[in-house]
Amino acid sequence: MFKLFRFLKEYTLQIVVIVLLIFTQVLANLYLPTLMADIINKGIVQKDVIQTISFLGFTGSYQGVDYILRTGAIMLLISAGGAICSIISTFFSSRTAVGFGRIIRNKLFTKVEGFSLHEFDKIGTATLITRTTNDVTQIQAVTVMIFSIMLFAPLTGLGGIFMALREDAPLTWIFAIIIPLLGIIIGLTLKSAMPLFKLMQVKIDKLNLVLREGLTGIRVIRAFNRIDTEKVRFDAASTDLMDNAIKVNKIMAFLMPIMMLIMNVTTVAIIWFGGIRIDEGKMQIGSLIAFIQYGMQILFGFLMLSMVFIMIPRAQASAIRINEVLDMDSEMLDPQNTILADKESGYVEFKNVSFSYPGADHAAINNITFSAKPGEITAIIGGTGSGKSTLVNLIPRFYDTTTGSVLVDGVDVKEMSQENLRAKIGFVPQKTVLFSGTIADNIKYGKDNATIEEIQHAANVAQATDFINGMTEGYEHVIAQGGTNVSGGQKQRLSIARALVRKPEIYIFDDSFSALDFKTDAKLRAALKSETAKATVLIIAQRVATVMDADRIIVLDEGCIAGMGTHKELLTNCKVYHEIVSSQLSEEELA
């Protein structure tokens, strides 16, 4: 947690001011009972004695009621002063705490954007989102608390002790007993409650999980007639949560009343022992009353402090999570001196490439060697998990090879700047991702300064023009987050248009036609053929029809190349290919 405070450096001046202001506030608050004691001691008990008041260079002599009135006025002034101090300190602390949150968020987001896919896999997208949003909010909330309570409370407590000592030192010994007692009780209670608090969160998560699954899988649950099973699951989680919550609350029920008892007993003790000291002539009555108030302030101060200690562990958990992200360095960095691959255009070469996901036993792809030239269509086909997507993910350097090298335009991709590399590639992924914005915005994502004509042309080739024009706002139609208001096939076509508008040297289509019906698929490929004639095209596909007329078909089987060649060659030479094809075409069509 304190590691994160290094980001507060730029607020150092404000923090100093805040501390000073709070200190002044506390002093003001603490001085009031002393003045009250004066009112009682000097104004009431010794009402016939003339007293002098000197305050801020103003002196005067009064007695009785006049004295009381003047002292009262001073008290008002001091209160007002304290209030002003606190307003100003709140101003600064708000800006500091919220500014702190802003800084952390910026740093986090920038960091994550620089991550490669590998880091995303390592940590997980969902938790990255939570860390950037919820966890930062937690830290911010705790920082606010720190500025308001954690500075105020101990200062009040200590200041109170100081003032109490001034009034009557021996009596202050009461606190030497009470405060540790308070500390022990709070400590013990919290010690038994904290683990239960943590468990609460776990149980709440579990309940949420069961609920969420019940919602997403409702068809399956009803289809398999498992409604009762789900009810039992839910009930178990709900009962578990209830039991835990009752336990926690029962422990906390103990805390408050005991606190109050201690406070009240302190008052009683002060009256008794104070009475004795008054009898001995060592203390005055007004001081006794002031003492009671100091006592309250001291105890209250320490109490508030304990509250902060409850919040800190939770914030600590968030801080650890945030630091984990900030400390993680992306393993995929641009080299010091990048090479500009501008001598050739559109050449892709794999040299003995193998890749294993970190921690996996088997390599996802093994010893892949091939090359593709501009104007050629290279198709990749194979079974589920045979390594197709893994292979093409290496070209834009989403992952680094374990052994072997990938070359684009004659240069190893590890030696190019990632920006430079990806500018050459138009990537259409298997799972379509569109962003919130208009259709035009989404297509323009491929090329920032694309003109309307370029956008329309790309949409045309992608067979998207019809449905776009069918929408009332056409290209200005707004796509909701996650692209939920367009169909799967429409999303895919937009995704393709986005790559097309870029007019890259290399196209990668990762099973990008799967949601299209046959007719559209065929028309699209026909249009693509002329559009991408000069570029290097790599297609991953399941349908033989898509793959049939490629210049080169690579057949992958469990990560290795089972065959490479044209359709006709593979039909005769490659068993795996033959199997795949025969599952899709009938005997006559094969021939």
Next chain:
Amino acid sequence: MSENKNVNKSKGDMGGPGGGPMGSFARGPVAKAKDFKGTLKRLLNYLKPQRISFILVFVFAIFSTIFTIVGPKISGWAITRLVEGLVAKFTAMGQNADFVKAGKAANVAIPSIDFPYIRNVILLLLGLYLISTLFGFLQQYIMAGVAQKTVYNIRRDVEDKLSRLPLKFFDARTHGEILSRVTNDVDNIATTLQQSLTQLITSIVTIIGIIIMMLTISPLMTLVVILTLPLYILVTALVAKRSQKYFADQQKEIGALNGHVEEMYTGHKIVKAFGHEHDSIEEFKNINDRLYNVGWKAQFISGIIMPMMRFVSNIGYVIVCVVGGYLAIQGKITIGDIQAFIQYSNQFTQPIVQTANIANIIQSTVASAERIFELLDEVEELPDAQNAKVIEFPKGEVKFEAVNFSYKTEEPLINNMNIDVKQGHTIAIVGPTGAGKTTLVNLLMRFYEIGEGSISIDGVDIRDIKRGELRNMFGMVLQDTWLFNGTIFDNIAYGKKGATEEEVMQSARAAHAHHFIKTLPDGYNTILNEEASNISQGQKQLLTIARAILANPTIMILDEATSSVDSRTEVYIQRAMTELMQNRTSFVIAHRLSTIRDAELILVMNKGSIIEMGNHNELLAKNGFYADLYNSQFTGAALDNEVI
């Protein structure tokens, strides 16, 4: 979640000139309920089963508070006696000063302070405080049980209700919306019951009690203190209102920020692929800055409430000191009374602020309760008929007779559908997206009710069959795979209650899943994580197929299931499926014509109606829609040549 609020509200019952509650005003805009009284009544009904405990809590709370309230007055007695003793002593000493000077102090009777009396008062005080503590503890202890059990009951009712709601309800809402009601809203109620309810009781009793106590000491001073009340209200009203606007803005910006983060992180691959990291960061920084600007203002305004309260409290304090001092000089009240009054006016602030707070909290709680009751009042599925039938040995003959259906009445989807499926036949359903294919499944499984006509199995109308039994007859493999957070074994075993290990493995083998399961580190005991992202899409499909195979149903429904599985594995599965499909009626919905070729009957659907019916060869001969669709798969290549 709940713990946060617990902590915020509990502490701080003692006030010094500086005390005050935590800024619960910093909660933000409060949702308002539409029918406050009605919902409140209904909510209180849930407390009924616990009413004895609840009343006990009530009683304990009141007594606990009363004992605390009388404390300062009683301690006032002790102080007054102390002062009297002092004054007497000094007066005596003063009168006999000459004697004292002459060293003959022992000869003079100097009254001493009445310590026995003071001791008795103090013992009384201690006793009262102890009882108060005990009651206070018991009150919260019992309330813990009451609150949580009530909430447990609400949750259970909601879950029960959800299981009886038709699919229509779920399809029309996002999961987030439904979840929010069951979790956030219920949590809100839980916290309020646990904390706020008893706080309300104690606050009100405290305020009334303190006013009474103060009146017994001095009506004039009481008046003075009460006059400070409007100041509190003024501060709250002014400040709280201003902060609402900024909080609303803050919520908006947080929403925008979260949305952006979610989009960019989930689409990270695309952001990288198109080199948009920089733009994404710029956008983020903009939103972040906007958030900062409203955020600090919101924080500031809600942050000054406490200091302002403190200031008003201090003003009261000063007034008590001054007026009390004046009255004491007049001899109208004692110094002990002043002390008591100071303590009372300190104790006064806290409950007033708390009560104002609680008004807000109760508003938002009742609003939450309303949302939950809305859900509980939703229209349920038609219940099973009284004498619902069970088909003992289903053969699997399915008939649709003049069936009409639409999701929305203005958009008719299925019109006058008539099909007659014999036992063991395979029916393939083909057509462009949105043609009504998934809808057929929804109707067969009675996830939705048809408008007109009837669907029957083995001659029995499906509305006359118990839903559970009806669905038992079907095996389903859906387009989106649903697997839960459990082991692979449990997921496959979901298909049949009480499945043995052998049965599970057999099904896995038949679905060609056994091999890949064995390559996983924990094999069948591998726990699928929440999004089941630790296995590939194709592998997920294989598991769902294994699950369906295990269920061994009379009628099989395959909904575009195998399109994520590569065609090679598909072959193996199809072979297994063909064996399974022997003597089993099957409905297959697919894009792949290779899958459909061997079907006995093909239903070609477009825009909700069946436009063609027949087997593969018959349909090809018709040279219609189907033929068109089929040929385009293979003339794609020919088309290329034509274009170029």
